Amino acid sequence: MKIVVLVKQVPDSGAERNLRADDNTVDRASANNVINEMDEYAIEEALRLQEAHGGEVTVLTMGPDRATESIRKALSMGPDAAVHVLDDALAGTDALGTSKVLAAAIGELAPDLVIAGAESTDARGQVMPHMLAERLGYAALTGARKLTVEGSQLTVERQTEEGYEVVTAATPAIVSVWDTINEPRYPSFKGIMAAKKKPVATKSLADLQVPADQVGWTGATTTVLSHSKRPPRSAGQKVADSGDGGTALVEYLSSEKFV
Amino acid sequence: MAEVLVVVESSGGTVKKVTLEMLTLARSLGEPAAVVLGAPGTAAALVDKLGEYGATKVYAAESAEIDEHLVAPKATALAQLVKAVSPAAVLIGSTQEGKEIAGRLAVKLDNGVLHDVVELAADGTATQVAFAGSTIVKSKVTKGLPLVTVRPNSLTPSPAAASPSVEQVEVALSDTDKLAVVTKRVAEAKGARPELTEASIVVSGGRGVGSAENFKVVEELADLLGAAVGASRAATDSGFYPHAFQVGQTGKTVSPQLYVALGISGAIQHRAGMQTSKTIVAVNKDTEAPIFELADFGVVGDLFQVVPQAAEEIRKRR
Numbered sequence: 001m002k003i004v005v006l007v008k009q010v011p012d013s014g015a016e017r018n019l020r021a022d023d024n025t026v027d028r029a030s031a032n033n034v035i036n037e038m039d040e041y042a043i044e045e046a047l048r049l050q051e052a053h054g055g056e057v058t059v060l061t062m063g064p065d066r067a068t069e070s071i072r073k074a075l076s077m078g079p080d081a082a083v084h085v086l087d088d089a090l091a092g093t094d095a096l097g098t099s100k101v102l103a104a105a106i107g108e109l110a111p112d113l114v115i116a117g118a119e120s121t122d123a124r125g126q127v128m129p130h131m132l133a134e135r136l137g138y139a140a141l142t143g144a145r146k147l148t149v150e151g152s153q154l155t156v157e158r159q160t161e162e163g164y165e166v167v168t169a170a171t172p173a174i175v176s177v178w179d180t181i182n183e184p185r186y187p188s189f190k191g192i193m194a195a196k197k198k199p200v201a202t203k204s205l206a207d208l209q210v211p212a213d214q215v216g217w218t219g220a221t222t223t224v225l226s227h228s229k230r231p232p233r234s235a236g237q238k239v240a241d242s243g244d245g246g247t248a249l250v251e252y253l254s255s256e257k258f259v
Numbered sequence: 260m261a262e263v264l265v266v267v268e269s270s271g272g273t274v275k276k277v278t279l280e281m282l283t284l285a286r287s288l289g290e291p292a293a294v295v296l297g298a299p300g301t302a303a304a305l306v307d308k309l310g311e312y313g314a315t316k317v318y319a320a321e322s323a324e325i326d327e328h329l330v331a332p333k334a335t336a337l338a339q340l341v342k343a344v345s346p347a348a349v350l351i352g353s354t355q356e357g358k359e360i361a362g363r364l365a366v367k368l369d370n371g372v373l374h375d376v377v378e379l380a381a382d383g384t385a386t387q388v389a390f391a392g393s394t395i396v397k398s399k400v401t402k403g404l405p406l407v408t409v410r411p412n413s414l415t416p417s418p419a420a421a422s423p424s425v426e427q428v429e430v431a432l433s434d435t436d437k438l439a440v441v442t443k444r445v446a447e448a449k450g451a452r453p454e455l456t457e458a459s460i461v462v463s464g465g466r467g468v469g470s471a472e473n474f475k476v477v478e479e480l481a482d483l484l485g486a487a488v489g490a491s492r493a494a495t496d497s498g499f500y501p502h503a504f505q506v507g508q509t510g511k512t513v514s515p516q517l518y519v520a521l522g523i524s525g526a527i528q529h530r531a532g533m534q535t536s537k538t539i540v541a542v543n544k545d546t547e548a549p550i551f552e553l554a555d556f557g558v559v560g561d562l563f564q565v566v567p568q569a570a571e572e573i574r575k576r577r
Contacts, residue, residue, distance in 0.1 A: 037509065096365050126362070129359075131365065134363045142355075145502070164445050169439045173438070221401060224397070235551055236557070238556075239558055240558075241561065245565040245568065246564070249569045258460065258484065
């Protein structure tokens with residue numbers, strides 16, 4: 001089974017994140033840039049399928065030069081190879097444009113299965129897997145907490161507000177996974193060393209035959225007009241419980257008309 | 260006035276709150292027209308409620324196939340409707356499925372899409388809250404119509420009675436719309452409690468709750484307040500409470516009127532999912548816990564003393 005895993009480099013969600021003042025894009029220069037956490041679950045799921053069914057796992061990333069670090073980190077977990085879509089003209093690309101580029105790259109790789117994290121911690125849009133499915137004509141099984149593969153038949157348990165749905169499709173398909181699906185492995189020392197020698201193919205927009213004016217700032221279909229920091233919440237009243245903490249809490253809730 | 264399409268979310272014949280919020284928002288932008296995407300007969304049960312909140316028209320795009328396949332048929336039906344009626348805007352709930360429908364629609368129409376919108380002005384300027392509630396972004400769709408997903412609990416729904424006409428919409432699906440087959444839908448018990456992302460009050464437990472058994476204390480307070488129950492990642496990862504109820508960066512984002520954090524330290528992972536709540540109260544043993552930095556009212560103490568006493572006090576006051 002040929003599997004492509006989508007990996008996005010994002011600013012660390014555990015630290016302060018900012019938009020730039022000049023062009024309103026994510027400030028990557030001052031951020032600690034890491035693999036989107038949910039993508040590690042996608043990589044793990046791909047590796048488990050490879051261990052059970054054979055085949056190859058390719059990491060696909062679109063991003064600037066520094067995304068290379070995340071690609072090597074992803075490869076150190078075990079995938080065989082990576083494709084890095086890298087082009088100066090990609091700066092300013094929105095979700096719709098990104099889906100155009102990734103669809104072209106996936107089309108070239110012609111996998112049986114694409115696995116993605118259910119969302120990225122920066123944009124949290126959850127739109128990419130269905131945008132790609134729409135463009136590629138693949139089945140989309142999204143929000144999976146469990147994936148089973150029998151031959152070319154895929155079955156997922158999709159987490160919903162009410163519980164879950166069982167959804168099936170045949171390959172080629174795109175599956176997105178939540179962090180409930182597995183426990184990602186840590187890269188071993190051997191894995192880290194091996195990752196340095198694994199092939200990473202760099203693809204430009206021209207390589208993928210995506211016209212540059214359909215992406216980047218020119219091709220963007222949305223724009224950020226302005227942004228500001230939300231004033232931080234200030235700490236309110238804090239009382240130490242001396243036997244009447246519960247009553248004090250209800251007093252407060254009552255003064256705010258919640259009780 | 261041009262129509263503003265509101266994609267209806269419903270469950271078991273009941274209109275979800277986010278839909279009423281979107282109808283309220285739509286009234287400030289144009290003529291609200293509700294779109295029901297579902298199996299035949301879905302719309303009939305919803306029309307009265309949709310009218311109560313100002314829907315002047317209900318488009319019923321109904322087909323058994325919409326229910327039998329994941330997401331794609333809904334996007335196709337919606338795209339056909341958008342092309343037919345040229346609305347002023349399309350509003351979809353910012354839920355997993357809502358965002359997915361919006362994503363497909365954006366591709367089909369080659370139209371920009373904005374998600375997690377909390378306000379939308381008549382000129383199409385959207386307000387989004389980004390980076391775990393720390394950043395406010397004003398943005399706009401620059402290609403096509405304003406296609407946005409609206410974050411639940413962003414505004415208070417207000418009724419404005421209308422008598423909607425119901426219009427049946429033909430649904431023409433292609434083979435690629437039917438690739439993903441839904442074979443089973445399983446409801447997992449949440450009892451009579453409101454849904455986490457829609458609830459006005461959320462009571463959450465964290466590592467400090469200590470065990471699955473002890474979560475009864477959290478549930479008891481939640482039920483007295485008519486609240487939904489949430490849990491921190493530490494609590495769900497420890498198996499104290501099901502993952503579906505996780506509030507945080509990798510779980511649900513909630514924005515209720517009142518958020519009650521019990522035994523939750525307030526790590527950034529958790530704050531990301533709840534810090535836009537209107538009022539926050541916290542109970543924690545550790546006076547240094549970061550949750551107190553954002554709590555409007557905090558009690559430093561043992562939650563197993565404080566919470567049962569609070570529950571007793573609420574009962575007394577009834």
